[in-house]
Amino acid sequence: MTARATRDAGGVPATFLAGYIEILDAVSVSKRRLARDELESRRALGASAAEAGVALRSLVDLYLSVNWLVWRDLPAVTAAKNKEDVVGIAEAIMRAADDVVVALAEGYAEAQRATMRQEEAERREFIDDLFHGRSDLGRLAERAERFGLRLAGTYIVTAAKADHPFTDGDAVTRRVESLLLRQFDAHQVLVTTKQGLLLCIAPGALPNASTEFARHLENVLPPDQVGQVAVGRAHPGPGGILRSYEEARATLELAAALGLQSPVLSATELLVFQVLFRDRAAIIDLVGTVLGPLDKSRGGAMPLLETLSAYFATGENAAAAARRLFLSVRAFTYRLDRVKHLTGHDPRDPEQRFTLEAAVLGARLLNWPDQELPD
Incomplete structure (x- = not known):
């Protein structure tokens, strides 16, 4: 009968039944619920099936096939004297089968969760090693293959x-x-x-x-x-x-x-900005030297710094930059003149534009003038 059940379940080994027929024999006689150790044994078998790569559907099919295959030959069924006895046995067997399937599924799911946790831990360890260079390169390459990386x-x-x-x-x-x-x-x-x-x-x-x-x-x-x-x-x-x-x-x-x-x-x-700001001391000096004089403006450095940022962001289009700052073009060009007067650098001069723009970007990086320049 177990061989037939194995065939019906697509070849799932009968070893995953391990004592199930004996449990059915006992239940058919006593009509009792399954004991804790019996349920634990099914959970363990469910976990083993998951680890062996057996599909849960096939595992359940194996058990249900055994149920109907052994039903007629159960001792209590063959000894039953009337319909009521058979009904009572059937109810006990179906209840046992229900409990067994639940236990199998619980063990199966827990094994899958454990496998997923293990795989995720290995994946996280691999990612950490990959980004920290803490592992032997040969070993790292082998582990990378598992995750599709060459x-x-x-x-x-x-x-x-x-x-x-x-x-x-x-x-x-x-x-x-x-x-x-x-x-x-x-x-x-x-x-x-x-x-x-x-x-x-x-x-x-x-x-x-x-x-x-x-x-x-x-x-x-x-x-x-x-x-x-x-x-x-x-x-x-x-x-x-x-x-x-x-x-x-x-x-x-x-x-x-x-x-x-x-x-x-x-x-x-x-990339050019990363290279530019790699020398922090140099950019601090650039911001302080080129833009530091803007602090002398009546409104402080920020309005003029915003003026330069808008001007460079709009491709040196004064009209577009003025609209961005909700200023008239006349007011905007006045600010550009103030920048030239205070810093000695004319933002409209192509030869001086790069110095000013680099200083403006450096000011953003250093959060100046909201924060004082480091010494």
């Missing part, structure tokens, strides 16, 4: 931030990952989180993954949240992913400091 290749990391930090289990992270995996193979794209950022790691040969990542994030984010995405450059080798990630993260930080509102940023496009 560290010998070239990869691009795209990082996203929002008003609320991203976590591995939140709804936005899961949804963006699900949408991406509908378009790309799971061995091509890895979605994870780090330090509140949502990351997409994709081969350099798959540049549209970054575009789709940004598009899905925009569609999935709640209306009350604003997101921004930065795309790192493609880099090869085991250290390439870390380097691309650091570029993407630095781009987001730089954009925040400079007040850049573009929803998608490129590390390549902002």
Whole structure:
């Protein structure tokens, strides 16, 4: 009978029944509920089936097949004297089968949760090692294969931030990952989180993954949240992913400091600013020397600094910049003249424009004049 049940269940080994027929024999006679140890044994078998890769549906099919196959030969059934006895036995057997299926499912689900927790822990450990370079490169490459990454290749990391930090289990992270995996193979794209950022790691040969990542994030984010995405450059080798990630993260930080509102940023496009601000002492000196005299203005430095920011942001279009600040063109050009008078640099002079713009960007980075320049 167990062989027949195994065939009916698609080949699930009879070892997962382990004593079930004996339990049915006992229940048919006593009509009792299953004991705690009997239920625990089914939970353990359910867990073993999950670990062995047996489908829950097939496992349940195995048990239900045994129920109807052994029914007629149960001792109490063959000895039953009337209809009422048979009905009582049937009720006890069906109740036992119900309890057994529940116990199997509980054990199966717990094993699956444990496996998922283990896999997630391994995934998180791998991500941490990948971005910290703490693991042997050979071992790291082996582990990377499990997650579809070939560290010998070239990869691009795209990082996203929002008003609320991203976590591995939140709804936005899961949804963006699900949408991406509908378009790309799971061995091509890895979605994870780090330090509140949502990351997409994709081969350099798959540049549209970054575009789709940004598009899905925009569609999935709640209306009350604003997101921004930065795309790192493609880099090869085991250290390439870390380097691309650091570029993407630095781009987001730089954009925040400079007040850049573009929803998608490129590390390549902002590379010049990263180079410019790498020497903090030099940029402090530049801001203090070039823009420091603006403090002598009657309204302080901020109005004139805003004037310069608007002027440069509109491509040196005085009329457009004036509209942005709700000023007349005459008032705006007066402010430009004040900048020239106080600093000695004319924002309308192409040769002096770069110095002023670099100083303005440096002021944003240093949050000047709201904060005093460091010594």
